[in-house]
């Protein structure tokens with residue numbers, strides 16, 4: 406075991422601050438292991454959310470030395486032996502206490518997306534999806550709802566005022582998943598642009614960069630959705646089609 410220096414956010418968002426701890430770490434451990442040792446040995450009231458410890462539940466999201474990541478996947482060996490480690494809650498969401506945030510913003514945005522809308526009268530088994538269409542939505546469905554992409558996106562990270570108008574990459578990706586689904590009949594393009602704030606995204610790709618499931622959020626969801634919105638707005642044939650009821 407070696408002693409490591411941790412600076413951990415304690416308290417609420419406005420009245421909290423960093424507290425320094427010296428804590429032991431074993432070879433092969435991850436940051437969440439060390440936080441659990443801190444709870445067990447020095448601060449039993451440290452609030453930290455986690456569940457699977459396998460990178461699959463999306464609960465243990467936090468910022469480690471400023472980078473949004475899953476603490477159960479952040480290997481201690483990825484830091485220099487004498488490097489101190491600063492652990493803070495996700496900055497984009499209100500802090501409840503210590504490392505735990507209120508992420509209800511995300512559930513609210515999820516509820517605002519109109520659900521899958523198949524053609525009227527369509528019965529189960531009427532339609533067979535091609536493998537390419539299946540694979541496209543499967544990539545998006547790897548999402549574990551860790552909200553790291555939502556946390557890192559600059560549109561809302563330091564701009565509380567943008568939250569109402571912008572759903573964030575995770576929910577724009579859901580809009581893209583449905584828009585690209587061959588059997589979905591709802592018009593996701595105008596909803597994405599006008600209600601979910603697709604135009605705020607300027608393709609910085611930070612969301613893709615932090616996604617623990619390596620989903621190509623920007624290239625495979627946001628850019629294709631933007632292209633479809635642009636087609637609708639600027640292609641006269643598509644525009645005319647939309648006016649007379651064709652997609």
Ligand code: SF4
Pocket residue numbers: 547548549550551552553554555575612615616617618619620622
């Ligand atoms: Fe997390 Fe990736 Fe899903 Fe965003 S898209 S919530 S980063 S798993």
Ligand code: F3S
Pocket residue numbers: 557558559560573574605606607608609610611612613623627
């Ligand atoms: Fe934000 Fe991702 Fe766009 S980080 S700006 S949603 S590419």
Ligand code: FES
Pocket residue numbers: 455456457458459460461462463464465466475476477478
């Ligand atoms: Fe489940 Fe980290 S504890 S993803």
